[in-house]
Amino acid sequence: MHLLLALAVFSLSLLPLALMLEENSPLGCVPRRSVPYHRDNAHLFQEEGVSNYSTMLLREDLNLLLLGAREAVYALDLSDISKKLSSVKWEVTKAQEDECENKGKNAETDCKNYIRVLHKMDDGMIYVCGTKAFDPECHKMSYTNGKLTLEEEADDGKGKCPFDPFQRYASIMVDNNLYSATSMNFLGSEPVLMRSSPVSIRTEFKSSWLHEPTFVSMAQMPESDSSEEGDDDKVYLFFSETAVECDCYNKLVVSRVARVCKGDLGGKRTLQKKWTSFLKARMDCPVLESQLPYIIQDTYRWCDPQKPWKECIFYAIFTPQSDASDLSAVCAYHVSDISKVFAEGKYKTPVTVETSFVKWVMYSGDVPVPRPGACINNQAREAGIDGTLDLPDRTLQFIKDRPLMDQAIRPIGERPLLVRRGATFTRIIVTDVLAADGEKYHVMFIGTEEGTMLKAVNYKGEMFIIEEVQVFDPPGFIKILEFSVVTGHLYAGSDYGAAQIPVATCGRSSTCMDCVLSRDPFCGWDKTTKKCVLFSNLTSELIQNVKNGNASLCPKDEAVAPIVQYIWPGGNLKLGCPSPSNLAETTWERDGRLMTPSSRFQLLRDGLLILNASVNDAGHYRCVAAERSNAGEYTTTVAEYTVTGSSGEGGVSLRPSPRTAGPSIPGLQVVVALLVISLVALLAWNFYKGHIPLPWNCWKQRGRHPQGSRDHDNSDVVHQNTERPPAAEGKPLVSGAENNPRNNNHSTEVVVLQCTNDESQF
Ligand SMILES: *[C@@H]1O[C@H](CO)[C@@H](O)[C@H](O)[C@H]1NC(C)=O
Ligand SMILES: *[C@@H]1O[C@H](CO)[C@@H](O)[C@H](O)[C@H]1NC(C)=O
Ligand SMILES: *[C@@H]1O[C@H](CO)[C@@H](O)[C@H](O)[C@H]1NC(C)=O
Ligand SMILES: *[C@@H]1O[C@H](CO)[C@@H](O)[C@H](O)[C@H]1NC(C)=O
Secondary structure, three states: OOOOOOOOOOOOOOOOOHHHOOOOOOOOOOOOEEEOOOHHHOEEEOOOOOOOOOEEEEEHHHOEEEEEEEOEEEEEEOOEEEEEEEEEEOOOOHHHHHHHHHOOOOOOOOOOOEEEEEEEOOOOOEEEEEOOOOOOEEEEEEEEOOEEEEEEEEEEOEOOEOOOOOOOOEEEEEOOEEEEEEEOOOOOOOEEEEEEOOOOEEOOOOOOOOOOOEEEEEEEEOOOOOOOOOOOOEEEEEEEEEOOOOOOOOOOEEEEEEEEEOOOOOEOOOOEOEOOOOEEEEEOOOOOOOOOOOEEEEEEEEOOOOOOHHHOEEEEEEEOOOOOOOEEEEEEEEHHHHHHHHHHOOEEEEEEEOOOEEEEEEOOOOOOOOOOOOOOOHHHHHOOOOOHHHOOHHHHHHHHHOOEEOOOEOOHHHOOOEEEEOOOEEEEEEEEEEOOOOOEEEEEEEEEOOOEEEEEEEEOOEEEEEEEEEOOOOOOOOOEEEEEOOOOEEEEEOOOOEEEEEOOOHHHOOOHHHHHHOOOOOEEEEOOOOEEEEOOHHHOOOEOOOOOOOHHHOOOOOOEOOEEEEOOOOOOEEEEOOOOOOOOEEEEEEOOEEOOOOOOEEEEOOEEEEOOOOHHHOEEEEEEEEEEEOOEEEEEEEEEEEEEOOOOOOOOOOOOOEOOOOOOOHHHHHHHHHHHHHHHHHHHHHHHHOOOOOOOOOOOOOOOOOHHHOOOOOOHHHHHHHOOOOOOOOOOOOOOOOOOOOOOOOOOOOOOOOOOOOHHHO
8 A cells, every 4th residue: 555655756867876786786686566465466265164276267258267176166257256156065075084084194184175177178168176085086067057067977086186185286178188197096106197088098107207206287289280290289298206317316306398299099019008109308497506406386388379389488487406495496498499309309218237226328229210209290101100009019119118308408598587585486477468669578477485476577688576466365375376368367376265466556656757667568657647557559658668667758747745743852753755666775865964874863664763853853854765777777755854843742644745736945955956966976977987887687797897888878788688698607596508518599589587686695
């Protein structure tokens, strides 16, 4: 609420704030705005006594959000999920609960029915599965006449849905076939990637196929589209597992991507009813701080509908292998890079050294034809192989023993897009938006373990976190995140409830400067209504400048009206100054002189506290916020106070308020103007001499650039990208590119950058 408070008025003097910036100030690396929990942050849904809202299905065709929780499925209004349209209870019976308990499970936590699968079927029905007290089961569900109904007939949920509600799993419905990655037995010791279809196909139970995996997500890719080789569509699976290929003493977990072909029917003798096209590769997201690989936690498939599938990008979240670090990272991968490794890469093969020890090395012998793990393509068809049932044993035996590719998948730009210390990332959604400058930007929405949502954009190499919003209170782990292009809203689920969040709440900016400096491609300042509003074509007269945050484009605003405060001798006096931005530095002036904090004058984040006030403290106080963007530094008077000694009875308002026609204080203005002029002169001299560096990017490069060559309004963000420094220097969070030759021929529509709260910790 206080963020919406009028901050009013700016003196748009381009007063640089470099003097107030410390060398290590975390520019652009902290969210510019932190929004505490508020009911209005999101539409919330939760029901008394029901928890674990962690499965979702968007039915834009019905304007519905289907939400799976513990023992219940809800049909909610997609436009406002606080409106419940219908629900079904799907509870375990007492007998089922008892049986589960007898097998040694906890009645309260394990032996319930957790909804884990919700998918749309071809006929418009919904396929739903639940853990059902460690005995998973699936049903069809319909939504007719506003009512959700669970059909009587049940399917065995084994292999489709986990037994254990705490185990991670993944599933996707493709062409009415359910692809699921989960454990198919009570003990959780038989992990599979399975397709439930007339002929069910699954992975082998071999540690070289899946070794203690944690399944993360799945995606399909229409790779048969205008494929010259007559290739098949694929289903991708992201997971982590204990590495078989590591010759190390301790268990090492690695991130993986695997893929299968949609047309796979298994082999005839070898690999009967098993995938003949299951190939997997390691995925790297190189974050330097730890020697251990980071572990994948979620992915999002981003595709431009106008472009071919090869242009799709997988965004993925990674967290450290050990709890020792609280960094999270986002890496992005070209689908074409992944697909190329599977289509052309070398395989790894196990070699027995000494008697029992197995080492995995690159396979350099002859590879059978058709290529093991490849989909049936034109070349195979020409050789008389029309389906996987026709594949020769040699090919099948090869893939059965060697499903792992030798080469790892490297992220775009060879390093993470974003690395951040703080609340651990859990889920990610990426959407693109056309900004006022005519460019499309990818906006990342990242859910965290603390129930917050980050919104970040990569502006041609500069990672900028627009805001971090507390969505859930209590702060619960965001367990699922979905995005609807139709409503333009995000849908998040946690153990305590579900939330619907707009992609932008532009109204959080109440001034033009704040609106422009927030650099949110969804928002712009409307000069006529004087509001920060959602950017759309209809309102093309908006002021927006996402790349540079050029607040000079804003009209000059009115001045702040001073608030009169009275002193209670001996009492404490707080002068409020709510800064709209974490990137702004606030300073206080008293009678035109910069104040330094002392034991009696304490500078708080949101104001000035005067302890044991006396009549001598009377004067004119001004709180100035200075914020830097790529276009320059902008200062604004957030609040002004006239503190007088003449005793008044209470009536003291702590909050500044804007005025429409402010009284003028000519003497003071002259003093301030002189001060500003001398400051500007001083700074200009300093910049000229190069005493004050200008840290535009959150990826700081100070100390390597000839500082004198940088000036105020250059467009150096772009130039910093084009000549990214070599890997070894200046990117403390990223390790080198292993032994792989550095691959610079990626097209980088997503340019790379990282930031962290405090680089000095590395
Ligand atoms: C379900 O939610 C409760 C909190 O209400 C949480 O303690 C528990 O771990 C959750 N269970 C699962 C399986 O996620
Ligand atoms: C927005 O404007 C651009 C050009 O100004 C036009 O090509 C596009 O179709 C418009 N989009 C919508 C949704 O009106
Ligand atoms: C408060 O200030 C007065 C003088 O203005 C001083 O005499 C007194 O000791 C101070 N009290 C405290 C608690 O510091
Ligand atoms: C910012 O906008 C002002 C006013 O349009 C313009 O003169 C200035 O060149 C811009 N600065 C940058 C860095 O784009």
